[in-house]
Amino acid sequence: MNFNDSQEFADENISIAKGKDGFALENYFYRSDVIYQRELSEIIFKSWFYACHISEIPQNGDYKTVEVGEDSLIIARDKTGNISASANTCRHRGARVCTQKKGNAKSFICPYHAWVYEVNGKLIGARSMGEDFNKDDYRLKKINTHIFEGMVFINCDPEAADFKLATDKLIPAISPYHLGNAKVAATRSYPIDANWKLVIENYLECYHCGPSHKEYAKSHTLRDEASKVAHLNEAMKKKALEEMGFQPQFVAEVTNQYLNSPVFGCDISHLRYALYEKYKTGSLDGQPLAPLMGDFKGYDGGAGDFQFGPLTFMLNYPDHCVLYRFLPRGLKESEMELVWFVNGDAVEGKDYDTDRLIELWDFTTKEDKFIITQNNQGVNSSFYEPGPYSPVFESLCNNFIRWYLEVIGEI
């Protein structure tokens, strides 16, 4: 590192960056450990993000872990059927108590000195700790949970705002998919050698879609300027309301994200946009991939684009939904996780083919992985000088960065 990585230097750089609205960030923000630690404490560990779907932990004792930064978090269904989350860090001397990524357990026995915890984090066994030791004082640290449409969201901040107040606003747009009864058809993880902000920025703009995603760009109108595809969006909305019988709120836009989010960490957005004619869904040839979901009686020619918190997004087609979660794993390492949902009673091999189901977004995400890696390498160059965002296509990136600078500059 060729700079003095101090808190004072961070504040100085944040204030300079705030004065360059409309431009990408200096490479300092992708290289500084001081900045990365602020991001973890002020953004990542204070935001709601997706952990898993309730159907992945159906039995009492089922659990799954989520890795974020250097941390591991446990999401589990306890012996009463309640879903809760805890930090996977022993309250004795800190070892990870759960060593598997998922499974079923009556309790977790710490591999170091064998303290015993229930899967919901309650300490139930600790040998030779003296008479004054009270087990109730040493449960695994609690993580907040919020279940929305079957999706378990978590937030590590004890003071986290209630996510329900935000997510309830999305019910008219999302409930027709019946995600609470949906099935996780596939999950894929894409590790990427890039700072997490570059991954988010890439998701927030479709300026790159034409040049970088030839297959995606054939079907999704988001790659075009809004005025050029307005007629397609109008036709899709008419079809959704008049032929499919959905309420106007099903196609209504919601933009409560970043500085427009009334409460920190609870960002939400929704946009339903058209696919090009002949495309019914997000497949390579436009043909259906799975049975229609929930209340859908047919294809309206649209896709619903959602945001849940600063790190989780979802793209919903009438026959399947794809969730995207982006988490940092280090200063220059991130994880993109994609989850494909189909109707709850759909049967693999009969109603859908997993390879075909994931084809478009697996392919598109690998393309994204390539361009984001190039971006990460490029911004780390000493020749890199931030350029302007496209006012037509990259305003959301600019909104994200404006919000980001406010948050990490406030401490």
Ligand code: FES
């Ligand atoms: S670190 Fe877990 S029991 Fe000692």
Ligand SMILES: [Fe+2]
């Ligand atoms: Fe992309």
